[in-house]
Amino acid sequence: MAAQLIQTVNLTRRFGDVLAVNGLELAVPQGSIYAFLGPNGAGKTTTIRMLLGLIRPTEGDVHLFGQSLRGNRKNILRKVGALVEGPSLYPHLTGRENLELTRRLIDATTAQRDRALHIVKLVDAADRPARTYSTGMKQRLGLALALLVDPELLILDEPTNGLDPAGIHEMRDLICGLPAQGITVFLSSHLLSEVEQVATHIGIIQQGQLRFQGTLDELHAQMDTQLTLEVDQPQRAKSVLAAAGWQVKSNGGHRLVVDANNLSDASMINAQLTQSGINVYHINLEQPTLEDMFLSLTA
Amino acid sequence: MKDITHALHAELLKTKRTLAFWLTLIAPAVVISLQVAMMWDQYSYHLEQSKLFGSAWVFYTQQTLVIWSLLMLPLFVTLETALVAQWEHHSHQWKHLFALPVSRGALYAAKYLCGVAFIGLSCAVLIALILLSGLGFRWVFPGLGFEVAPPLGEMALYGLLMFLGSWLVIAIQTWVAQRWSNFAVACSVGIALTVASVIVIQSKYAGFYPYTLPALVANGFSENIGALNFFAEGVLPVKELLFGSIGGLIAAVIGGWHFVRRDVL
Numbered sequence A: 001m002a003a004q005l006i007q008t009v010n011l012t013r014r015f016g017d018v019l020a021v022n023g024l025e026l027a028v029p030q031g032s033i034y035a036f037l038g039p040n041g042a043g044k045t046t047t048i049r050m051l052l053g054l055i056r057p058t059e060g061d062v063h064l065f066g067q068s069l070r071g072n073r074k075n076i077l078r079k080v081g082a083l084v085e086g087p088s089l090y091p092h093l094t095g096r097e098n099l100e101l102t103r104r105l106i107d108a109t110t111a112q113r114d115r116a117l118h119i120v121k122l123v124d125a126a127d128r129p130a131r132t133y134s135t136g137m138k139q140r141l142g143l144a145l146a147l148l149v150d151p152e153l154l155i156l157d158e159p160t161n162g163l164d165p166a167g168i169h170e171m172r173d174l175i176c177g178l179p180a181q182g183i184t185v186f187l188s189s190h191l192l193s194e195v196e197q198v199a200t201h202i203g204i205i206q207q208g209q210l211r212f213q214g215t216l217d218e219l220h221a222q223m224d225t226q227l228t229l230e231v232d233q234p235q236r237a238k239s240v241l242a243a244a245g246w247q248v249k250s251n252g253g254h255r256l257v258v259d260a261n262n263l264s265d266a267s268m269i270n271a272q273l274t275q276s277g278i279n280v281y282h283i284n285l286e287q288p289t290l291e292d293m294f295l296s297l298t299a
Numbered sequence B: 001m002k003d004i005t006h007a008l009h010a011e012l013l014k015t016k017r018t019l020a021f022w023l024t025l026i027a028p029a030v031v032i033s034l035q036v037a038m039m040w041d042q043y044s045y046h047l048e049q050s051k052l053f054g055s056a057w058v059f060y061t062q063q064t065l066v067i068w069s070l071l072m073l074p075l076f077v078t079l080e081t082a083l084v085a086q087w088e089h090h091s092h093q094w095k096h097l098f099a100l101p102v103s104r105g106a107l108y109a110a111k112y113l114c115g116v117a118f119i120g121l122s123c124a125v126l127i128a129l130i131l132l133s134g135l136g137f138r139w140v141f142p143g144l145g146f147e148v149a150p151p152l153g154e155m156a157l158y159g160l161l162m163f164l165g166s167w168l169v170i171a172i173q174t175w176v177a178q179r180w181s182n183f184a185v186a187c188s189v190g191i192a193l194t195v196a197s198v199i200v201i202q203s204k205y206a207g208f209y210p211y212t213l214p215a216l217v218a219n220g221f222s223e224n225i226g227a228l229n230f231f232a233e234g235v236l237p238v239k240e241l242l243f244g245s246i247g248g249l250i251a252a253v254i255g256g257w258h259f260v261r262r263d264v265l
């Protein structure tokens, strides 16, 4: 088994009757940007809180860097930066002072503090009270807090939540640059569109259960392409194709939808129909988008 | 241990520009202002009592400490610990703090010690203001007895004992304020238990009730209910002093032990 930075075993958490996280088996490889996707209430934040030891699993275990979180909390957290559900900022302190607080707690250097400010582009605003910051700036300061420990693993819970498009873009750029610095990123989102450009790996969670886990290519490979046809004799066409072994769906109109993989399937289908004397008006091979896939997995 | 030093160092920065810090100066100033204003009204009463006590300074100090330690101090502890806790609750700090590679016990201890430091500071300010106002009385009320040198050692001792006796209340209120994020919960608990102490202090259970301890220790009600100035009798309320101070440290450890085991939601 390849070295996984995050590995959970049967990770489960109940809140009373609610099974918030159910038998999760996460495997996050080193050096990846792992997007943890799921609709609101799917169990993303609950999972992240368990990864950080903020709440205890009802069942199962968390292993970070190959070590169990139980009993190695401090050693592990030395290498982990986190931003959970919005930044933890003292509004009456300046950006730099907010970082200084955490710096004192973890005994980092002032150079590390100023480097974190630099990475998130807050040097100019560093000496203003955090209460005067925009949502995007607050979120970036939260990211700076997470970067202060010089993490090998960064865990971000919905880092783009509440940001405007420019803020989302900026955050995305920041995150993209992290693996080059040797940082593995685990980030959650309820929107695929926000992470599909940055993620190397994807985990999809719904109602506490993992529906998919793998690379983006693996997700693409799982997706069935479809051939849409418009023909003059839909009923006959349907039986001809079914007899040839294709999966055909029809809505009763002139349109047929056939499960097909590629263009050669498409031309083969076209040939079979014309040989049977059926006119084909329209033929189109459709690749469902990741969004379609995500929606069908989490519907 | 190193974690505690770091955590305290961080707390120090946090108090900058905060109401909680300024209140440690304002609250004693308010009490002293009241005392000064009352002096015009109570001049002859003061003259009489000062003779009984044998010292205008001792009576004035004791009278101020009664007001402060019985009512103001527990309420002030309530307010300060609630304000300190609000910094954390309001900005959702615990999820950040407890995900840091720092001992959770040290983080909680720093909060408790921050409360202790605020109360200590306010007690010191109170004693200093008693001294200042007493010196002022020399000019405003000549003949009241403030001309003699103030008993500095005794005054400092009163202040110190009262401070030590408050550690248990600080531990209880710190835990309540950190445990429940709602400001109103901590305030209601503190106010209700302080008001109850006014009744409890007249009973024989006074020495077992945390919120009366600062008053008992500062004023010595314990040995002789109603009689001020136990120092004149040479009696130190050791039991109450230990209960209030060491008991406070033990309560803080128990509170912290519970707090760091909770889910951070």
Ligand SMILES: Nc1ncnc2c1ncn2[C@@H]1O[C@H](COP(=O)(O)OP(=O)(O)O)[C@@H](O)[C@H]1O
Residues within 6 Å of the ligand: A015, A018, A019, A020, A038, A039, A040, A041, A042, A043, A044, A045, A046, A047, B265
């Ligand atoms: N403190 C809590 N008490 C009770 N139920 C909770 C609590 N926190 C989360 N839940 C429930 O657990 C489920 C997952 O929540 P959460 O992890 O916050 O989802 P997400 O972050 O994916 O939006 C939801 O059904 C939510 O209502």
Ligand SMILES: [Mg+2]
Residues within 6 Å of the ligand: A041, A044, A045, A046, A085, A158
């Ligand atoms: Mg969430």
